[in-house]
Amino acid sequence: MIHQDVSLKTYNSFGVAADASLFAVAKSVDDLQTILRDQRFASAWILGGGSNTLFCKTPRQPILHVDIPGLDVITEEGNEVVIRVGAGVNWHELVMWSLDRGYGGLENLALIPGNVGAAPIQNIGAYGVELKDVFEHCTLVFRETQDIQVFSKADCQFGYRDSIFKGELKNKTVITEVCFRLQKSNYNLQTSYGAIEQQLAEQNHHLLTPKDVANAVIAIRTRKLPDPKKLGNAGSFFKNPIVEDKTFWKLKESHPEIPHFKLANDSYKIPAAWIIEQVGLKGTREGDVGTHENHALVLVNYGNASGQEITDFSKKIQNEVQKHFGITLTPEVHFCC
Ligand SMILES: Cc1cc2nc3c(=O)[nH]c(=O)nc-3n(C[C@H](O)[C@H](O)[C@H](O)COP(=O)(O)OP(=O)(O)OC[C@H]3O[C@@H](n4cnc5c(N)ncnc54)[C@H](O)[C@@H]3O)c2cc1C
Structure with missing residues (x-):
């Protein structure tokens, strides 16, 4: 669970070289609470997929990598489904998982790098949709006391690339899972933003599905943005x-x-x-x-x-x-x- 002298080069999408003298991996809430009780990790840097992190130099503080798995449906009511996702799940894999089951809501957020646990931190957004539009609640652990709490959408105080986790609760909590409310039919597809409409027109669809929108977003993003694996x-x-x-x-x-x-x-x-x-x-x-x-x-x-x-x-x-x-x-x- 705790390692020494770990290279962070593959843990950040900038691909910069840096080493962590102490590096812990939490694969469960129990792991996380144990690591947080260890005083050496009192000021640890919480790391998800490292796609929004710049290691300026060798970090002074230890690194705590959140790698909690899990992806399941918790309720289904009428047209809606609520899913629970572990903080360590890759965001794009979650999007594809939901689309494969015919669930709508995450399609505009396809191909955003990083992990689910970091998504509420800056209320990730793309092509006219933000995380808050599909967010149900999240579970988190307070770093100092290791207490577990559930935060509603209102508790998170989401704004443009912003949330309570960048303000009042900065560095005070670790998100362990996030629940999303998605649609099983009667989708509320957002296609008016940016080049989505034009891309869809080129793909010539009759009855539009969430997957079609995601494919359009993926095509645009692949054209426009450099792939961090290459650059x-x-x-x-x-x-x-x-x-x-x-x-x-x-x-x-x-x-x-x-x-x-x-x-x-x-x-x-x-x-x-x-x-x-x-x-x-x-x-x-x-x-x-x-x-x-x-x-x-x-x-x-x-x-x-x-x-x-x-x-x-x-x-x-x-x-x-x-x-x-x-x-x-x-x-x-x-x-x-
Ligand atoms: C090519 C590219 C395209 C992108 N496009 C978009 C886009 O369209 N929209 C957008 O919003 N973002 C975009 N991003 C930014 C990035 O993908 C998101 O911010 C993503 O949510 C970061 O996830 P991560 O797991 O990599 O976070 P990290 O870089 O690991 O962490 C980011 C911050 O969150 C904290 N954190 C991480 N996990 C947790 C946790 N479990 N609990 C508490 N704090 C935590 C970290 O301490 C850090 O402060 C893009 C990035 C790249 C490289």
Whole structure:
């Protein structure tokens, strides 16, 4: 259960080299509680699939890898089914498992890397759907007391790439399982976002199923995003910034073409990829680190970039954006330093 001097290179999708002096694997809730009682793991870094984590250098703290399995149906009522999934289950495997059984709800979230336990942390989202749309509840263990609690959707305080686990409860809990409410028929398919409609039209479907939507999402994502197995990356490095009404209109004066999405509270979400492109950093490279040529928001490791080099490059982007736009870019990626 507890190992020493473990290489983390295959445990992070950036593929950066780092070693953990202490590395524990929890394959059950019992394992997890035992590890958490061990004082050496009091400040351990919780690691799922490592697809949203950047090891800046050799981490100071021990690593606790959550690898709890399990995938089953707990209730079926009318058109709906509630499933329970262990935190260690791979997210995309869960999506495919649900689609193979004809369950709808997760199709737009196909091909997102990582594990189920991390999905509520930033309320993962893609193509107009967020985890909160299908979330029923999750079970977690408090790190300090090892108490087990069930958190409802309201308890989790989900927001855009946000939840209570990034705020008030940051580093205080470990998610052990997540339950989802899915549909068995009368699916509520979301196809209006991005290129999904166009992709579906090319596939020429008559009666659309959740699997068709997932296949369209998979085709788009495969075209657009670099595969971390071939080119190290962690998806979007920064969150799309949200600016106030006044700031937005000032920016629009100098950049009439600025893409934006108006939010309910009179604020505006601006694509970070567009901003990075405007400051001339799309497709640029310094040594083995750079922004992807097709997607400015994706920082990539072209081979042997270190975590520190990726961190430095991300700071350079933040500084340029601040200088030219007066906007602070917030990383979506978690830094384990
Ligand atoms: C190519 C690519 C595309 C991506 N596309 C998207 C996308 O479309 N939408 C999106 O939202 N994200 C996307 N991501 C980001 C990433 O896939 C998600 O954030 C995913 O949920 C991370 O899961 P993980 O298991 O790899 O998390 P990790 O990187 O292991 O951990 C992320 C954070 O969660 C914490 N954590 C992990 N597991 C637990 C647990 N069980 N309990 C408590 N805390 C935990 C960690 O301490 C860390 O702070 C993409 C990443 C890549 C590489």
